[in-house]
Every structure is written in structure tokens, then in C-alpha cells.
Amino acid sequence: MSRESSKHKSNVTFGLLLLIAGITALGGVRHMNAQETAIRVEPPNWWAGMRNPRLQLMLYGKEIANYTPEIKEEGVALDSWHPGASANYLFLDLSLDPGLEPGEVEINLARRGFPDQEVSYEIRTRQRAGEDLVGFDASDVIYLITPDRFANGIPENDSVSGMREQGTDRSDDYARHGGDLEGIRQHLEYIAGMGFTAIWPTPLLTNDMPRTSYHGYAITDFYQVDPRFGTLQAYIELSKEARRKGLKLIMDQVVNHCGLSHWWMEDLPFSDWINYQENHEKGQPITVTNHRRTVNQDPYAAEADRILMEKGWFVPSMPDLNQDNPFLATYLIQNSIWWVETLQLGGIRQDTYPYPDKDFLARWAREIMEEYPNFNIVGEEWSTNPLLVAYWQDGAPKRDSYRSYLRTTMDFPLQKALVDGLTAQETWGTGLIGIYEALANDFHYASPRNLLFFGDNHDMDRLYTQLGESVALTQMALAFILTTPRIPQVYYGTELLMENSAKPGDHGLIRSDFPGGWEGDLRNGFTGAGLTSQEKEMQLFLRKILKFRQRSPAIHKGETLHFVPEDGVYILARSLKNETVVLVLNKNEGPVTVPLSRYAELGLSGKPMNEILSGKTVIWSGSLTLKEPGAYIYTTE
Structure with a gap:
């Protein structure tokens, strides 16, 4: 057994936690399932037959660090345990035998002078072997969705009692509008019918933040589906039905930061769980990142700049997670694997890829790809410099010998060249020549076919807006995106010429509601009702290319x-x-x-x-x- 010597400094009370968890007075041995116990256990379950036999559990409960754990289950070895700096955390290191049978593992917790506690931890049967989970590739076309703005399948979950942000307001671009998992599920037929083969919803986990939390990137519980989107079972059903319709499900994940209202922020496990933690606990101003992503590759970068880039908070409402803490690093890796296994995912999109510790990112990607060798992960590197984008793709030669284990990166350089080339005048060095020369940069990439290429996304002006609301240029852009040696991604509503021209750069407007996703909408993109002839023609144009692309090996490879x-x-x-x-x-x-x-x-x-x-x-x-x-x-x- 090893112990963390540092002490947590906050004087957090357990009133709210006790109310939520339903902790009762101690008396005798307590025997509870991990999902029902007053002791929070994460991951909430695991699986027999995983390639990696190691599992680390995080237990959270009142003064649980003062208890001694014991496991007598055959096939499960308790290798060590680690109390947190906060007395309310206990980390258990387990080894699972390859032949372990699924079932309940009993964890006994003993403390002198107190009744023992017992937690039943479930080991489940895997749905299929890891190599059978196939990730997205160049044969796919990905449909990117902002779930809150796509379709409202269950209006009853628009407002959930006890959450910080209540209600919906479709007239406010930055409020919640009510789209949910059921709304996506109800329209899988439309998505598949268009010819898409994968869906990428922006994050669906709980964002219990005071405002502007509809986008999903300020996660406050890494193991909980936001109840305004639906339930874990609804997420699982979405994945199953998507597979039945030939659609892979890609999960948008975030390991760089969490939301300021995350449940652990009032009682952090260690003194270094987040970066600049001391400032946060003292109520001092938060240090924000410099966003200088080049420090990851720059041989001349100052150490001060490197530290600020990696450790600075993305924004003041999103605490920066410190992956140098080994317990947090393992927590995040296991969380990603848990979701892959639970949802039988067809891929992960990792947000803000260059911001966390890059050695951690290499370990994170390696462990996932070792468990699922045919899987795929795409990392977001928002840079128009192809040298920077190529650095993160596995197989590219690097001066610092860094290996990323990342198969796919996002092709922002070609996206910019495409828009610039289509909108520029045709001269000796501009216009279509710019697109041609940008594609010629493929000599620098380890695998151009594994780059993710797009015209727009949830953080950029709509493609139709970028191209001056020219239908011809928009069609040219989409045709190029869908025929080049890339993995294409199309943002929801592009097929209907959705735009944000009135307010360029306005993220709320960029993520406008898909017409027909709400009862009473006068226009319906799913059925065609109320659409203009231009919108219908664009929808048909895209459908024709997508359907052709599905059956074209020449485009795939x-x-x-x-x-x-x-x-x-x-x-x-x-x-x-x-x-x-x-x-x-x-x-x-x-x-x-x-x-x-x-x-x-x-x-x-x-x-x-x-x-x-x-x-x-x-x-x-x-x-x-x-x-x-x-x-x-x-x-x-």
C-alpha cells in the first residue's frame, strides 16, 4: 500500500453530498451495489476479458481513506490502495485474471471502531471482442450534430429539477433549445438515407453549469449522460439503432478540462488534481492558457510558455485537468475505454488535442488502440499550418521522436485553403491554384487518407456563409471534400444551406436549430415541407454524391x-x-x-x-x- 502525503486544504461540507447520495446512519455491515451505494465508485463497472488486466477504482465517500480494503474474490487481486489527500477518496489497484468470470466482486472496507462496509462491484460480459470494434475511416462520411439544436424528441426532459440551468428558450442563441438523444434517434433514417455512414454528436455528458452549457464541453460528470439529453440507456439504444442502420457512433470526449461545477471541484482528491489548484482554492484569479500550441513542436520554445500553454485553463469556467497526476491520468483513460465498451463506439473525437500533457495523450491513445486495434480517434488541432497538424499523426517523422499513436487529425489547413481558393480571384498564385498546392502538401503527412476534412463545424462560420452564400461554390466545396483522399465530415444543416451570415462568428447562430426538429416548425428539413427550391436542390445534390461515394472503392482507397x-x-x-x-x-x-x-x-x-x-x-x-x-x-x- 502507498500513501499520498499531501493534504487537501478545503473545508468542504458533505451536506449536499449526503443528500444526493442518500447516506444513512452506519449500523452493521453495509452491502450495496456500486451504482446504488453511498460510496461513489468509478468506473461504475468493468468487463471480463479485457486485454489490459489492470483496473484502478476511485472510491468516494465520507472519510473512506481511513478504511482498509480487502477483496477475496478468486481471479481478482488487490495489488495496492492509495488514500487521497482528501480523506474522502480511496484508489484501489486491481489485477483481473484473463479467465475471470463475470459477476459481482465484493469489496470489504474495514476501519477500527466502525462497522465494516461492503461494496459489490460488477464485472460484466463483453458484447464483442475489442478487435471487432471498427472505427471510422475514409469509406465513411461523418455527420456532425449539435444535439441541443438538432431535434427535440422528448420535450418533458427540457428542464430537469435541481440543475443549475433551467428551461429552454429558442429565441436565445446561447440558451438551451431542447434537442436530445431521442431527437437524434428518431431521425437516424434521414441521416442514413442521405448517405452518411457515421454520426458525431458534440458531448452528451452532464454539463450542470449555470448558463450556456448546451454545447457540452464543460463536463461536470464524466460518467453521466446529461438528463436533459436523456439517459444512459437512451445513449446505448441510439448506438444500437445507429449500427442497425449502418451508422457508426463517434463520441466527442474532453480530457483537457472539466466544468467548474464538476462534482469533485468542492472536494478535490489531491492537491494537484487540476492545474493552478491553489489559486482556485484561495479564490484568486485563474491563469488562462496562452493558446500557443506551437510550443508542442517548437525546439526553441521557452519553458514558461510551454507551462502556460499546457497548464493554463482554457477559459475561467473550465478547470484545466493535470494529467501529470497519475491517478487522474488513469481515471481519464479508463473513462474513455468505459464509454467505448458501453456504447460500442465507432470512434472518438478528442477535443483541444494539443492542450493536455502530450506524453499523457500518447499513453491515452496507445491504451485505447491496444484495446481496440481497429478503432479510430481523431484529435482536434485547430491550426492552418500543415506542419503542426502532421506532427500529431502517428507515423510522421519527428525531430523529438514523439509518437502520438493517433491515427487521424483534423485538416484545418486544407479547409482554409479550400474556402480561400474558391472565394479568391483566379490569378497566377491564387484561386484554384491555392487548393491544388494545399493538397500537394500531402507529401508531409504519414497518411493523408486518415485526415478528417470538412467545410465547417460547430466552432466555425457555416460553409454557405464562408462562401458568400454562393450555391455553386458551396457545391464545389462539398464535391471536393467528398472526393479527395480524406475522411469527410459534414455539419448538420449544410445540406439545407444553413447560414449565420447576419452574425459571422456567432457560435449560437452557427449552432442554429435544424428546421423540423421541433413540433410546430413551419419548415422541415426531414420531410422537405416548407423548404425553398434551392434548399431542396442542395439536399438532393449532397444525397447524390453521398450515395455514389458509398459504393465507390476508388474514392475510399x-x-x-x-x-x-x-x-x-x-x-x-x-x-x-x-x-x-x-x-x-x-x-x-x-x-x-x-x-x-x-x-x-x-x-x-x-x-x-x-x-x-x-x-x-x-x-x-x-x-x-x-x-x-x-x-x-x-x-x-
Whole structure:
């Protein structure tokens, strides 16, 4: 047994905790299930047959650090235990035998002069082996959803008694609007019918914050679904039904920070559980990060800048978690694995990837990928510098020999180049040339096909707004996103030309309600009722590409060949065996004739090519006449 010598300094009372937990007067041996006990146990359960036999339990209860644990269960070894600096925490290190049978493990807690306590901890049967959980890849197209703004399936859970933020107000862009898990579940048919193969909802865990908590990134309980979104069972059912419809479920997770109202903030386990903890406990001003993410790679970075970047709080309402604390590091890794196993996930999106301790991130990703070797994780590195993005992808050579174990990063550099290139005038070095040259940076990436590519997301202006509300440019952007060697992601409502042009940069407006997600909506994107002809045409345009993409191995894993743009036309091809897909982006306002002799190395001369958007067939010979600006996709299929 080992002990943490530092002492917790706060004088927290247990009044509220006792009320919530329902702790009764001690008397005799107490025998309780871990989910029902006055003693909080996290993770709340585990599974037999995991590749990693080690498990660390965090027990939380009044003066529990003064108890001595004992486990006599066959197949479970109690290797050590560690009292927290707060007397209300006790950490148990267990080893589980490979042949351990599922069932209840009895944990006895003894303290001289007090009755023993017993907790029953459940070891469950795994639904399937870890290698059978397959993560998202370049054959998928991900539909990103802000759940509070997508669809309200159960209006009764819009306001939950006892939570800090009450009610909904759809007229307020920063209030809760009532979208929930059931709303997503009810419209899985629409999502799958559009041709998407994966869904990524922003975080659905409890955000019990006083205001503006609809987005989900200020988590106040890492093991609880926010009751305004629904229940754990509803989350599980969403995952099951999504799989039945051919949709992988990606979970948005946050290991960098938590919400200021997290339950442990009034009684932290150790003196270094969060960064700048002493300032927080003394009520002093909080040190905020400098957001200088380059310190992770910069060989000349000052140590002071590195420390401030990693340890500074993201914002004052989100305490920065200190992954240097080994108990917290293990807690976060096990939490991620618990959700993968519980929901049978098809991937994780990790928020603010460069902000935590990068050695911890490597361990976090490695342990997940060891448990689920066919899984996938995407890390958010919001940088338009491809050198920085490439650094985080596993397999890229690095000066500091850092190994990330991260398969996918987000391609912000190509996103910016795409928007800039489509909106710029066509000159020698701008316009389509900018897109072409940005894609040429793929030589620097370990695996370009594993980058996540998008036109917009929940933190950016809507794609239609970025492109000046040009339908043609929006269609060109989507066609490029969906044919390049990438994993594409589309933000909900893009198919309906949703915009935030009145208030660029306004996050509340960027996350507007999907029309038809609320009873009484006059417009309905799910059924088409009340939509304009432009909105319907965009929806059909995207559906056609997505459906084609689903059956195109050339786009999923084919070779890429592109030609230097000329005269406002950019041609890119994807080829695999007998299938060739050719994307033509045309920025010319009037009709243009494109001589095809320049593209002879595509090997398509004289072949019939089907244009998937118009349904017309052309013979790839002589020249190609493009009557309007926009995207054209030809295939030998």
C-alpha cells in the first residue's frame, strides 16, 4: 500500500453530498451495489476479458481513506490502495485474471471502531471482442450534430429539477433549445438515407453549469449522460439503432478540462488534481492558457510558455485537468475505454488535442488502440499550418521522436485553403491554384487518407456563409471534400444551406436549430415541407454524391492524380482497378471548353463517362464543354 502525503486544504461540507447520495446512519455491515451505494465508485463497472488486466477504482465517500480494503474474490487481486489527500477518496489497484468470470466482486472496507462496509462491484460480459470494434475511416462520411439544436424528441426532459440551468428558450442563441438523444434517434433514417455512414454528436455528458452549457464541453460528470439529453440507456439504444442502420457512433470526449461545477471541484482528491489548484482554492484569479500550441513542436520554445500553454485553463469556467497526476491520468483513460465498451463506439473525437500533457495523450491513445486495434480517434488541432497538424499523426517523422499513436487529425489547413481558393480571384498564385498546392502538401503527412476534412463545424462560420452564400461554390466545396483522399465530415444543416451570415462568428447562430426538429416548425428539413427550391436542390445534390461515394472503392482507397488548374478549371481523379472518378471544378461564369488531350494520362480516352449529378453520359474524347460554374463528377462506373 502507498500513501499520498499531501493534504487537501478545503473545508468542504458533505451536506449536499449526503443528500444526493442518500447516506444513512452506519449500523452493521453495509452491502450495496456500486451504482446504488453511498460510496461513489468509478468506473461504475468493468468487463471480463479485457486485454489490459489492470483496473484502478476511485472510491468516494465520507472519510473512506481511513478504511482498509480487502477483496477475496478468486481471479481478482488487490495489488495496492492509495488514500487521497482528501480523506474522502480511496484508489484501489486491481489485477483481473484473463479467465475471470463475470459477476459481482465484493469489496470489504474495514476501519477500527466502525462497522465494516461492503461494496459489490460488477464485472460484466463483453458484447464483442475489442478487435471487432471498427472505427471510422475514409469509406465513411461523418455527420456532425449539435444535439441541443438538432431535434427535440422528448420535450418533458427540457428542464430537469435541481440543475443549475433551467428551461429552454429558442429565441436565445446561447440558451438551451431542447434537442436530445431521442431527437437524434428518431431521425437516424434521414441521416442514413442521405448517405452518411457515421454520426458525431458534440458531448452528451452532464454539463450542470449555470448558463450556456448546451454545447457540452464543460463536463461536470464524466460518467453521466446529461438528463436533459436523456439517459444512459437512451445513449446505448441510439448506438444500437445507429449500427442497425449502418451508422457508426463517434463520441466527442474532453480530457483537457472539466466544468467548474464538476462534482469533485468542492472536494478535490489531491492537491494537484487540476492545474493552478491553489489559486482556485484561495479564490484568486485563474491563469488562462496562452493558446500557443506551437510550443508542442517548437525546439526553441521557452519553458514558461510551454507551462502556460499546457497548464493554463482554457477559459475561467473550465478547470484545466493535470494529467501529470497519475491517478487522474488513469481515471481519464479508463473513462474513455468505459464509454467505448458501453456504447460500442465507432470512434472518438478528442477535443483541444494539443492542450493536455502530450506524453499523457500518447499513453491515452496507445491504451485505447491496444484495446481496440481497429478503432479510430481523431484529435482536434485547430491550426492552418500543415506542419503542426502532421506532427500529431502517428507515423510522421519527428525531430523529438514523439509518437502520438493517433491515427487521424483534423485538416484545418486544407479547409482554409479550400474556402480561400474558391472565394479568391483566379490569378497566377491564387484561386484554384491555392487548393491544388494545399493538397500537394500531402507529401508531409504519414497518411493523408486518415485526415478528417470538412467545410465547417460547430466552432466555425457555416460553409454557405464562408462562401458568400454562393450555391455553386458551396457545391464545389462539398464535391471536393467528398472526393479527395480524406475522411469527410459534414455539419448538420449544410445540406439545407444553413447560414449565420447576419452574425459571422456567432457560435449560437452557427449552432442554429435544424428546421423540423421541433413540433410546430413551419419548415422541415426531414420531410422537405416548407423548404425553398434551392434548399431542396442542395439536399438532393449532397444525397447524390453521398450515395455514389458509398459504393465507390476508388474514392475510399484509390490513387489520386490531379492537374495544375488552368483557366478556372481544376481536375482531380481517383482510381482503383477499373474504376476512375474524375472531379471537375469550374469557376467560369460562362460556358467553357476544356481540351481533354492534356489529361491523357488518366487513360480515359474514348471511354463513356457517367456524370453522377446530372445523370448524363459523355465520351471522354476531344473536349469537355462546361456550361455553368460548379462541380461535375464523372465516373467509369
